[in-house]
Amino acid sequence: MQQLWIALIALLLLSSPAAASTKAASTEAPAADHAHPQKTREATESDIGFRQIHLQDDQAQRPLTVSLWYPARHDTGQPVKLGDNPVFYGVPVLKEARLSAPEPLPLILMSHGYRGHWRNLNWLAATLARQGYLVAAPDHPGTTTFDTDPAQAAQWWQRPRDLSRTLDGLLASPTYGSHIDPHRIGAIGHSQGGWTVVSLAGGQVSSAHLARQCREPGLSNGCGLITELGLAQDSDAQGRSRNLGLHDPRIAAIISLDLGLANSFTPQSLAAIMVPTMILAAGVNNHNLPQALESGYLAKYLDPRLTDYQVLANATHSTFMGRCKPGGKAIVEEEAPDEGKVCDSVPGTTRAREHQAIARHVTDFLTRHL
DSSP states (O other): OHHHHHHHHHHHTTSOHHHHGGGGOOSSOOOEEOSSOOOSTTOOGGGEEEEEEEEOOTTSSSOEEEEEEEEBOTTSSEEEEETOOSSBOOEEEEETOOEEOSSOEEEEEEEOOTTBOGGGGHHHHHHHHHTTOEEEEEOOTTSBTTBOOHHHHTOTTHHHHHHHHHHHHHHHOTTTGGGEEEEEEEEEEETHHHHHHHHHHTOOBOHHHHHHHHTSTTOOGGGGGTTTTTTTSOOHHHHHHHHTTOOOTTOOEEEEESOSOGGGBOHHHHHTOOSOEEEEEESSOSSSOOGGGTHHHHHHHSOGGGEEEEEETTOOGGGGSOOBOTTHHHHHHHHSTTOGGGGOOOTTOOHHHHHHHHHHHHHHHHHHHO
16 A cells, blocks of 8 residues: 555656646635626536645644635636646646635535545545535645655544634635635545544544454454554543544534544444434445445444435445546556556446546535535
């Protein structure tokens, strides 16, 4: 797995100059446009805006780079293929375009997986922006592709706080705050990002509980990360203290995309989650993340009246990531043997087709609950 992340870092460094240049984006946000009251729903592909903003904390010890996708004025911004590189297709966006928001927008907070980054769910963020959502995705220090600092990675409680800090920053922003509907805020996460949004909704982490679960047969990859992520170090008292304040009651609905480390949550805390929750699980286990022990664990304890649990028969853990180009798998294999499976699709289907199914599940759920 570590080989895969090294390979993907190298490939990301080869991203197109237009896409890579977003790293240097100004912290000043684009002005919103009210003079053109076109509907934000069902915008065209070229009406997706993108930019990055930077958030500091009080101690300046965990600055966040936050990527934003949003409905945009089609006659503003610079057209780029966002996230395009030799392996993955990019998404057409208008970099630094003006926000088009004739009415307050629903906001989606998006969390990437272990050693992932905002590009992983770029395709889904763009799909939601096209339908009138503002999407905000922080890169989580310590567990993001370009920042694997062990001290940061071991602070597992910081990940949900990153999402709350992102929400705080956007609501307080003179540019964005008035364009966000505070009653329509959701969160979506893939892999460790799925774990993050469950924590944000009220899931309580217990290292002791996780240790007991990881002694059971059929343990997943997540159990191999408990030391690195600081999940083997808490006493019960420390764990309870670190869980305090992670639940963000402003979140109205969450979506978990094939999460890992689900067994770190206590059954009692999952049963107490009171927001609608969608669980999308990969039915094909090619990353040693058996959905029955991960997503299935969530579904077992969450309130069934508030839970929509779907196992996608033709999806793998990597299906939720971007689409690979022809020849992309070979490039990954050359950099990291046996890791080309990041590009694989189940025979008889394609990643594009599975993305359509995922997007349909996600948008239908959000339409009902936000």
